[in-house]
Amino acid sequence: MIGTQEESARRAARLLRWYPATWRARYGDEFAELLIAEFAEQPRSWRRAADVARSGLVARLTRAGLTGHQPQPAEQVRAGLATAACALAAFGAPGIAMWAQLTIGWAWTPPGTVGATIAMAAMTAAVLLLAVLALLAVVPLSWSAACSLRRRPARRALRGRALLALAGAVVLAVGSHHFQNAWPGTGAHPWAGHGLVPAGVAALGWAATLWVSAYWAHPAALAAFPAAEIAWMAVSPAALIAAVAGVAGLVRRLDLSVRMLRYEAWLAGGAAAAMAVFLAGACCWVLAPGSGSGLFHAGTIDVASLAVMVLALTMARRAAGLARKAAPGSRPR
């Protein structure tokens, strides 16, 4: 009997893993008790397991601000902003890798196809807009974080996230700067500067996203890379994840004013629009017939990148839209 109870408790604990930690902290014990009572009545049920899995995923989406069911509007906005930041990072990594490839190509020679030319113009405009929006979002957030860190009650909750964000950003910036001259067509190359943006900027983007590469599928070719570059390909995504997780954690925990929440939600909406422009440009290049040759050639990794970007944009649009709708003082639509 005791063995059966223990087994039931273990099964309930396994099913509870579908839910986010905050949900488990609030409802975990009572939900486990309900499941154990249900197991005693009906030991096996795939419908029940499927219902728990579905409900757990909904709880995770709600926690991420993607369902609009957060009880507090401010919490909904903060969750939406944190998710939009994560989606922007997921979009930015393959996007910048793609854009850097094209801008480096243009430093050597202008693109030979209309698709690549339109793509370059749209993607560059979107990158510029995203950089401005990110700056407009990060500066006041950093100020709020710095002010909150000076106050003792909030310090403990924020310090870890702030350090994580800072460490990730510093590693990414220093590492990208170190590796940006590894590409022979940029940096101090005499032909550099013929492109749409300064070659150094393109090289920085290339170095920061070196890990977005088809070489992972070709270990023999990857092994020929310098050891430091392979190490950077492993460290840089970890640094990006750390930076974004830190920022998302800060956004979730910062006690932002109503005006600030509205402002940040508006910027998130703008970022989603800029991402859509970037994606349109990327589609022009990847999906246009005969996407080009040499550095302008679109490969399988670029098609996979498009899929990731579509998913990230969908998430960002949803999160930003719900955040704007929930922002205190926003007009109901």
Next chain:
Amino acid sequence: MMAMAKRSGGDEAPGAGALGGFGRYAGPATLILSSLADGAKHGYALTKDVEAFSGVRLAPGTLYEALSRLEGQGLIEALESQDRRRPYRLTAAGATALRAHLDDQRRVADVGLRRLASNWGTS
């Protein structure tokens, strides 16, 4: 349901039509609120009571999804936990919302039954 809640809007009491925003959870929410109208209950007791009066067996995930939303909306509240089981009870806002929702449902049922009677006879 949303349309009905709006139509009866003018003289609504606070909390009325609150279930309109529950979408596909309006069904489980109505069943839960109706069960709690009889007194506080924990998860398993709620499941059994709902099954007894409606014939609907609420799956655990669906039940707690609706409970957390109802609690978030202030329509129910959690009581002190008893041996890892936490009872829930209806709030005043929940009672108002349930009454308004059931009134709406009754209006629909009355219209449907009247039309059935006049066009299909009584059976």
